[in-house]
Amino acid sequence: MHNGLKAFLEFKAYRMRYWSVVAPSEAGSGHTTSCLSAADIMSVLFFYAMHYDPKHYNNPDNDRFILSKGHASALLYAAWREVGMLSDSDMLTYRQMGSTLEGHPTLRFPYAEAATGALGIGLSIGAGEALCARTDRRTFRTYVLMGDGETSEGAVWEAVQLAAHYHLDNLIAIIDVNRLGQSDPTMLEDHVQRYVEIFNAFNWRALLVDGHDIEQLMKVFDKAREITQKPIVIIAKTFKGRGINMVEDKEGYHGKAIPKDKLDEALKQLKNNFPHAAAYNRTYDWKPKLPERPPTAITVQRSFTKMADPFYQRDSLVATRKAYGQALAVLGTVCDAVVSLDAEVKNSTYAEIFEEKHSNRFFQCFIAEQNMVGMGVGFDRRNRMPFISTFGAFLTRAHDQIRMAAIGQSRLNLVGSHAGVSIGQDGPSQMALEDIGMMRGIPQSVVLYPSDAVSTYKLVEAMARYEDGITYLRTTRSATPIIYNNNEDFIIGGCKVLQETDHDHVCIIAAGITLFEALKAYKLLKKEKINAAIIDLYSIKPLDESTIKRVVKKANNKVITVEDHYLQGGLGEAVMYALRNTGVTIACLAVHKLPRSGKPEELRAFEEIDTPAIVKKAKEII
């Protein structure tokens, strides 16, 4: 029986190799050699190690599999083909327009756990799922298959540290040590013991295995499920291109499909190398190890009842970052799905207010923004609603992870505090000045920049209700006056017209901290008989094009935008795009000089985004 299983697993590995050769060859591109090194691992994973119901992918107790080495996509599809969820003809659509079997896995493929292809991001997502499993009291394991080349990515070691810190013994990484990268051998080549030493030093439990020995693989995966208190890594010594002599263990074949005119020869070599598997003609009654639901498992809902209005006092001073923390704590009360991830700045972002109320759903991610975002992707995949906060400037550290999260159709809520030069003395390294541009450039993203606590509070709820992608909330360090009533509504894609007459000379559009500069400018201009319409553009993407157009038209088609952000990709360019082809005269005030340390008001003056600059510009353009 065990022999029968072993032969069956060898057969399945053979079949996966077959598809790893044929599908890319048919497509004319793909990473065949990177698939071949991991085929035995994948066979044992999918047909022996994992407890899952292949027919119900969304069973919340299924073990999870993340292909961090996303270029081996053909192998992932081959596994699901062999499990029976894809047809042969599906396999031949690989990399074709319209196929869900894309060059690197995306969430368009229904059995992909994560969009991968940017290297080094899978372990973070897996760590998020593993931590979510514990939070939800579920016993599923998360398996992450990584390449050896990608261990040079720092994001991997962020995940390694955090997984050890949280003792994630339900996280099982496998490193396919095939020695060869794209253009060169990896740094550690086949010194597998070095990987063992490094992971053990990080308080993981490392297990070494011959990645082409089915029996050894079965044993090591059994052992992996027994280990407690530590995350597990299986260091699998393999050969790139294993099974096809013309490419096996040779440099120069990364990312190359077998040319069609060599396909027959390649498949012949495959047969010769695995004669028993190639000749396999038995029937083996394979049944998946179906998961059991632990009796204590909890299921949370993303839907929630409306949050009560806040109790802010008009004109009192509250920092929007603080209002974020307060709103999140309330949201956490009405919505069990909410979790908060913070990068060791919770007393700056005010995520600590959430932690105080919901400590079991607050996760300290330490100073490791890439992993924090990746973990958020994992939580989202398991139906939690992550709010992820740090300084806005430091979200740039996770730009690639955010980009990939969008490709993975993740619902993430990102919150960046300490926006703009208005943070003052800490200086440029701490100032978010490109975050609006970065986040506008994320597909289907929402970019919000409220000015006061009421609007912040309301927008946190709106973020939680947004279903189509990633939201971003930009918050301000200093306390700003409450300008809205507690029952005011704020919606994604909305704006507020704070001042308007039928005889406006100019429309000033601002958001966040510069709104207060605009309001002061309004008063000064009024004294000089200049009427300014004022728009609070708290939703920068999407933006309320029709209201802006209406007010601007009435304001003699003169517009000034003012933002505490670089010009490029910012509020000004967004407004300019919305107002294209309307014949307006527009001036964009934005940060244009490399900032420095100083008092917030000194810096706004230095960058010409303060009240006097607005007044001056208004007089110029009207």
Place this chain on the structure above:
Amino acid sequence: MHNGLKAFLEFKAYRMRYWSVVAPSEAGSGHTTSCLSAADIMSVLFFYAMHYDPKHYNNPDNDRFILSKGHASALLYAAWREVGMLSDSDMLTYRQMGSTLEGHPTLRFPYAEAATGALGIGLSIGAGEALCARTDRRTFRTYVLMGDGETSEGAVWEAVQLAAHYHLDNLIAIIDVNRLGQSDPTMLEDHVQRYVEIFNAFNWRALLVDGHDIEQLMKVFDKAREITQKPIVIIAKTFKGRGINMVEDKEGYHGKAIPKDKLDEALKQLKNNFPHAAAYNRTYDWKPKLPERPPTAITVQRSFTKMADPFYQRDSLVATRKAYGQALAVLGTVCDAVVSLDAEVKNSTYAEIFEEKHSNRFFQCFIAEQNMVGMGVGFDRRNRMPFISTFGAFLTRAHDQIRMAAIGQSRLNLVGSHAGVSIGQDGPSQMALEDIGMMRGIPQSVVLYPSDAVSTYKLVEAMARYEDGITYLRTTRSATPIIYNNNEDFIIGGCKVLQETDHDHVCIIAAGITLFEALKAYKLLKKEKINAAIIDLYSIKPLDESTIKRVVKKANNKVITVEDHYLQGGLGEAVMYALRNTGVTIACLAVHKLPRSGKPEELRAFEEIDTPAIVKKAKEII
């Protein structure tokens, strides 16, 4: 004598503590406790360990010091105050507008080796300097002082791996293990042995020391200079806030200055804790250990003679990424300063062509983009001219490092290959679609996107001559026809008008791959008696506003931009800004749907950035 030195070093540590308390207290903000833990380390570094000429900071043989824990800026300034290069009144300008003593070090401070403050980036810069020292056959050491909290950043472990790979025994990291982060204790707290194990596993040599014991510190720094073949890390066990009882080893005091009304008490506690140092009244004839120039040291010049024109054949097909490699190889021949860093994709970016000619100046940085950019900063600081290449999409991984490089006034040349959906089958994870926006948002950056090999070749030379910041070159995967003569000139801030008449109906502005779609559209439109002016906007930032305005005006003020990039922050928004207030009618064709795998032409059609889409839009707007 040795006793005299020890007392002197204790006195200097005491003085540095004094300034670490007083300067932030005066400024009303700053990270006093993070300075206090490292004061003894800094005293021994600046007055004992380092070989340098304080009066000639730019001596190329000086040992280098990088404060990776940039929030301890007051300590850096204190060290230079005690060395004698700053006055007491300088110290009291800390964090004031106009002062070079900023909240986190920037290059405005003449004795800062790097702009820091985003954590985890210093070690990469140090590794770059250490590798540069070896390349230049110089014997100086690079010291990098890190916080323990920042070791959670993945970028640190990218640098750790690479430094070990290159056996950088001239790189000496010090970790100030003060146990406390901003809001929480660090993951490893004071388990210093764990740091030792981890670094040793990565093939570093870790040395453990009591970070407050001057004699131990002297010994360990002596030992660090004797170690060969491995990078060295000194794990210094310290206490945050050391010396001031009211804050020492206590949570809640990160990033806080001593309030002015507690300053006297704090200084009294300092005196009481270091009575000998406080009462120090001897004179010690300290002399810096001046560096010696090794007889084999080489000095390279950034200036270079004009590159010869290339030999491309009109209409032949050459990928711009390949032309980049070819141009860089030629540049390397005329300019010794050039070095090439690549993230294990040299056969995709074609950095391998440079490597073939100049293998001693090519550095494989493996799949670790953050560290690669950081190393580039280090090379630049030591007067080399780095060209840094990977897929454009993966430069997003290093966004924070690029941002910080700009704050550090670095001259970096970044090259991103595989732009846009036009890479085809590999799918969205590999497509650079936000890189133009990201790079436009970097202060003083240049963004170039040539369409053919000639323009690419010429622009590589222009990048090398750009002195004011970071340049970015976007290259295309597929081969495109040569459309320019080999003697054509291309300048930063220029463009080429490829078609224009006196009776144009519309002006189409494109760059890179879409230029060829525009040229095809030109022909189709011409058949229908529609004249289109065509502009090759190869320089997107800065852009040639006057030429664009001139041609657009003549083209009936109708403009179409077309780009293989998301709308946000891209070429279209840049052109729209340039054409603001001119009354043009503009349409921006850009990638607007989440892309997928497919053939390049299928994807350009899907995103409506191909010839038919341009033709259709032209007919609509004229």
